[in-house]
Amino acid sequence: MNFVKRAGMSLRARKSRTAALLGIFVVICALLLGGFLLRSAAEGREAAAQRAIGVDVTVRKKGMSAADAGRLGALDVVHRYNPRFPVRAGADGFAALTSRRPAPGGARAGGGGPLAVVGVRDAGLLLPFSYGSTGITSGRGITPADAGRHVAMVEERLAAENGLKVGDTLRVRSTAGTRTVPVEIVGIFADPTRDPTGAAPPHELPGNVLYVPVRTARQLGSPGTTGEAVYRVGSPDQAERLHAAADTLLGAGSFDFRVNDKAYRDQVRPIQRVGAFASLIVLVIAVAGALVLGLLVMSQIRERRDELGVLLSLGERKWKLVGQHAVEVAALALPAVAVAAVAGQLAGPAAGAALPGGGSQHRRAAAADGVDATVPPPDPRVEPADVARVAGVGLGISLVATVVPGIGILRLHPRSILADTE
Known part of the structure; x- marks a missing residue:
């Protein structure tokens, strides 16, 4: 049987585990998208502040x-x-x-x-x-x-x-x-x-x-x-x-x-720090997501030793077993990205409001420094490029989370697996 088709059947058969894995992926993708939105908003605000304040x-x-x-x-x-x-x-x-x-x-x-x-x-x-x-x-x-x-x-x-x-x-x-x-x-x-x-x-x-x-x-x-x-x-x-x-x-x-450059230091440097923090958030979420999903996949591999042993005894190649797990996880990444995109569209204004330099405090500070305070407020929106970045990182996480634990599958032997089965 084709391992892609087998992955789909496995997801349908294990609905509760599939739902839990999907929920975790949605959270990871939403956090990733939030980080990208915050970084994009910071970059846009920084560019606008450089033009208006400079x-x-x-x-x-x-x-x-x-x-x-x-x-x-x-x-x-x-x-x-x-x-x-x-x-x-x-x-x-x-x-x-x-x-x-x-x-x-x-x-x-x-x-x-x-x-x-x-x-x-x-x-x-x-x-x-x-x-x-x-x-x-x-x-x-x-x-x-x-x-x-x-x-x-x-x-x-x-x-x-x-x-x-x-x-x-x-x-x-x-x-x-x-x-x-x-x-x-x-x-x-x-x-x-x-x-x-x-x-x-x-x-x-x-x-x-x-x-x-x-x-x-x-x-x-x-x-x-x-x-x-x-x-x-x-x-x-x-x-x-x-x-x-x-x-x-x-x-x-x-x-x-x-x-x-006093006005620049007061208004632009905090925005740059927010952008750097957003990039750090994306990196941390990607690493943490890969670890969490990797542990889940590893636990699934242990629970499905019998299934893996039967497939290996029937002549299934080990790389296809790894591919099956990769497809199962990657198949959940796409709907998770779609849900995160909808959530990100709603959370975009909050990301812009979180930036320094967007309210009355900014205008008062800029006026005290004698500079133009008409920095346009950021309007973070979920762009196709942002969704593509999240999808790429999400697929990368799913690949790492399955390939690394999948090394254990390559070391399995059907005789030892079936012999240990009670």
């Missing part, structure tokens, strides 16, 4: 050119970057703020205009905005999409002084006074820095700061160099790669390189 690197060098800042920003490890191009400009048709205390003797500040205009590429990476000390109260910030537009972000004190709102147009004079550039207000921000208590030139007042795209800043003051640029990368390892590239481009030791 590591901010500040590169400072006197006279760093815009081209150098752009070449560093074009590296594949850089997600976002923002150089700063400060210039002085004048006001045309609106009043710049002035110090409440006039300068001694009525002296005026040096030339260059009362406005401190800063050319930026991505306002979200400006340190005051990134750290959360300065925030947008109306409108939006400047983004890379504004590179070819004349737009501006103004401080709320200057806006209140002149009755400005989002959508209004300002006319800003160049440093030399030879050109006037109209800019549309796209955002109003609040800087908590207080005005100086003593006399101060207008461009040192926090309310006279305007943020504009780099191209607009160049038209106002023709800045050729920047002293600072902020780069956002995904991890501290990528920050090291950026440092190596900066050494090559800017000259080793000629710049200041500062890494702010």
